[in-house]
Amino acid sequence: MTKRVDDFDSLIAGIEARQHRALGRAATVLEDRLEGHRRLVRAIYPRTGGARVVGVTGPPGVGKSTLVERLVRSLRSDGQSVAVLAVDPSSPFTGGAFLGDRVRMQGFSADPDVFIRSMATRGAVGGVARATRDIIDLLDGAGFDWVLVETVGVGQDETDIVRTVDLVLLVTVPGLGDEIQAIKAGVMEIADIFVVNKADRDGAERTVRDLKTAISLVEGEVPSTPVLQTVAIKNEGIEELLGYAARLHDELAESGGLGKRRFQHLRLRVESLLKERILDLTRQTLDVEAHLRSAFEEREDPYSVSDRLLAEVVGVDIHKGGDL
Amino acid sequence: MTKRVDDFDSLIAGIEARQHRALGRAATVLEDRLEGHRRLVRAIYPRTGGARVVGVTGPPGVGKSTLVERLVRSLRSDGQSVAVLAVDPSSPFTGGAFLGDRVRMQGFSADPDVFIRSMATRGAVGGVARATRDIIDLLDGAGFDWVLVETVGVGQDETDIVRTVDLVLLVTVPGLGDEIQAIKAGVMEIADIFVVNKADRDGAERTVRDLKTAISLVEGEVPSTPVLQTVAIKNEGIEELLGYAARLHDELAESGGLGKRRFQHLRLRVESLLKERILDLTRQTLDVEAHLRSAFEEREDPYSVSDRLLAEVVGVDIHKGGDL
Numbered sequence: 225m226t227k228r229v230d231d232f233d234s235l236i237a238g239i240e241a242r243q244h245r246a247l248g249r250a251a252t253v254l255e256d257r258l259e260g261h262r263r264l265v266r267a268i269y270p271r272t273g274g275a276r277v278v279g280v281t282g283p284p285g286v287g288k289s290t291l292v293e294r295l296v297r298s299l300r301s302d303g304q305s306v307a308v309l310a311v312d313p314s315s316p317f318t319g320g321a322f323l324g325d326r327v328r329m330q331g332f333s334a335d336p337d338v339f340i341r342s343m344a345t346r347g348a349v350g351g352v353a354r355a356t357r358d359i360i361d362l363l364d365g366a367g368f369d370w371v372l373v374e375t376v377g378v379g380q381d382e383t384d385i386v387r388t389v390d391l392v393l394l395v396t397v398p399g400l401g402d403e404i405q406a407i408k409a410g411v412m413e414i415a416d417i418f419v420v421n422k423a424d425r426d427g428a429e430r431t432v433r434d435l436k437t438a439i440s441l442v443e444g445e446v447p448s449t450p451v452l453q454t455v456a457i458k459n460e461g462i463e464e465l466l467g468y469a470a471r472l473h474d475e476l477a478e479s480g481g482l483g484k485r486r487f488q489h490l491r492l493r494v495e496s497l498l499k500e501r502i503l504d505l506t507r508q509t510l511d512v513e514a515h516l517r518s519a520f521e522e523r524e525d526p527y528s529v530s531d532r533l534l535a536e537v538v539g540v541d542i543h544k545g546g547d548l
Numbered sequence: 549m550t551k552r553v554d555d556f557d558s559l560i561a562g563i564e565a566r567q568h569r570a571l572g573r574a575a576t577v578l579e580d581r582l583e584g585h586r587r588l589v590r591a592i593y594p595r596t597g598g599a600r601v602v603g604v605t606g607p608p609g610v611g612k613s614t615l616v617e618r619l620v621r622s623l624r625s626d627g628q629s630v631a632v633l634a635v636d637p638s639s640p641f642t643g644g645a646f647l648g649d650r651v652r653m654q655g656f657s658a659d660p661d662v663f664i665r666s667m668a669t670r671g672a673v674g675g676v677a678r679a680t681r682d683i684i685d686l687l688d689g690a691g692f693d694w695v696l697v698e699t700v701g702v703g704q705d706e707t708d709i710v711r712t713v714d715l716v717l718l719v720t721v722p723g724l725g726d727e728i729q730a731i732k733a734g735v736m737e738i739a740d741i742f743v744v745n746k747a748d749r750d751g752a753e754r755t756v757r758d759l760k761t762a763i764s765l766v767e768g769e770v771p772s773t774p775v776l777q778t779v780a781i782k783n784e785g786i787e788e789l790l791g792y793a794a795r796l797h798d799e800l801a802e803s804g805g806l807g808k809r810r811f812q813h814l815r816l817r818v819e820s821l822l823k824e825r826i827l828d829l830t831r832q833t834l835d836v837e838a839h840l841r842s843a844f845e846e847r848e849d850p851y852s853v854s855d856r857l858l859a860e861v862v863g864v865d866i867h868k869g870g871d872l
Contacts, residue, residue: 262851265849265851266849266851266852269847269848269849269850270847272847273847357850486844487840487841487844490840490843490844490850490853491840493850493854494840494843494850494853494854494857495827495854497850497851497853497854498826498827498830498854498857498858499823499824499826499827500823501854501855501858502822502823502826502858503819503822503823505858505862506822516811516814516815516818517811519814519818520810520811520814523593523594523596523597524593525589525590525593526681526814526817526818526821527586527589527590527821528590529814529818529821530817530818530819530821530822530825531825533818533822534822534825534826534829537862538829538861538862538863539862539863
């Protein structure tokens with residue numbers, strides 16, 4: 225037990241010093257909900273709030289990873305520390321892409337002020353969004369100036385993630401098919417900055433114009449969400465993008481908008497944890513399997529079954545006041 | 549009140565007669581959780597279980613909608629009734645694609661034994677997966693021989709959907725980029741039949757071979773999951789695909805495998821409803837807003853907040869026996 229306390233203290237000390245080994249170990253504890261997970265969260269959480277947490281999202285193939293790599297380089301040349309969390313199954317960070325990309329990313333491995341972590345996009349205990357948020361807290365709490373979170377902008381898990389970062393960059397490219405564009409519909413509303421990457425390709429101006437039209441349909445005649453152009457592979461537009469993101473973050477912090485966002489993030493996370501906990505509690509309290517078996521045999525509908533389970537766990541009649 | 553009962557009875561009668569208007573109205577009640585929603589579910593649920601519920605999933609652009617249209621035509625020429633539920637944002641059913649596709653789909657509008665419903669891919673009260681499952685029950689309970697559910701195979705919501713159908717067809721095409729292929733990783737394990745559509749394109753044989761290799765890595769030397777080829781636009785391979793799906797469904801029904809799957813589906817649905825209900829109950833019981841405000845100000849971590857809320861609702865100390 226004493227040993228364990230020592231371990232925990234040294235882990236926290238390692239996190240505070242931004243030691244990569246300690247960060248990696250802590251991230252694994254959070255991702256897999258290993259023993260000490262809750263204690264770690266409690267220790268880290270009060271230290272959070274200092275980082276600029278920026279989501280970089282968009283469909284596969286738009287060059288998010290290259291863009292993130294260039295952002296990291298630019299931040300480093302400006303003396304700022306940065307952590308990257310890749311939740312993108314096609315990212316070189318998570319091993320989904322070409323070896324060349326992965327090797328290039330490893331160029332940062334000797335730099336103590338860059339920490340890169342890839343997330344398994346499934347299998348994390350309690351869900352990917354839960355684990356990702358906890359690891360963002362870890363990196364924020366460890367004192368990185370920036371935390372960049374790379375995700376494919378599709379699906380509930382990923383939408384949940386981008387809904388809990390400070391700023392969202394939505395990346396696209398000229399000439400993407402309608403089919404691909406459609407999948408980003410769910411995050412379009414929460415984008416703070418649109419980025420047209422590979423902007424040296426044919427059709428870039430058209431894509432920018434189309435995006436601006438779409439934005440003004442939502443925001444009116446004086447839209448505030450910008451559409452920036454980058455050619456990440458040639459390092460074009462990176463400084464401008466970073467400058468814009470930094471200014472926007474500062475403005476949000478000053479106006480109180482950032483506080484409002486982070487309050488919403490807390491709400492979403494609490495709700496999501498509450499859902500998870502009720503399942504745990506039901507499994508601990510009741511013989512769920514037996515309930516399900518009898519329901520299945522008697523063809524009881526899922527709503528009636530779940531109401532019955534919850535009533536037994538909570539000890540109240542939740543049918544009262546429900547809908548017809 | 550008497551009026552309402554009459555309305556309800558006539559709605560149920562309309563559903564039993566597979567009247568399109570009644571089905572459409574009932575689907576809206578289920579999707580938007582309108583008054584009478586629970587009563588409708590209770591009335592429908594015992595009638596379910598007769599349809600073959602088949603998910604057609606895969607990344608955008610592989611031609612799922614055309615494939616579904618051809619499956620519908622083939623089933624109709626065989627005298628079987630079929631309902632289509634499109635949860636794909638890029639589907640012509642949901643208005644995401646070209647006008648030409650949409651018009652072609654309307655070719656079925658005069659046929660009483662074909663019913664087509666598109667789902668909003670967000671905004672459904674209680675979640676898209678919940679609403680989709682309820683509408684599948686409606687269509688199954690109404691007595692359609694087949695219910696085809698078209699989804700893009702990405703994201704939690706859609707994975708939840710394909711996890712609660714009888715059979716899953718995973719559609720791909722030759723020459724899709726690695727990035728796109730990666731997004732289907734989440735549903736690859738639950739595919740019952742792989743379909744290489746647009747199989748007259750270059751690289752079809754290669755794609756089939758690659759898929760077979762991937763399958764045998766999972767299933768061993770004698771893999772059972774087939775890889776079928778179609779050219780939906782030319783109506784090639786459709787009969788074979790349908791025949792295979794029908795045989796597989798029959799075999800599963802005979803072996804008891806179908807019952808096992810459907811029991812798992814009930815479990816998933818009950819768990820998901822339980823999660824939703826605890827949120828409702830917490831909001832009804834506590835001043836969640838005030839709890840969140842004070843937690844936010846005191847920088848209390850989300851786990852501690854959710855535990856506290858749940859403890860107050862459930863009336864037990866759920867910290868006991870929890871992790872460290």
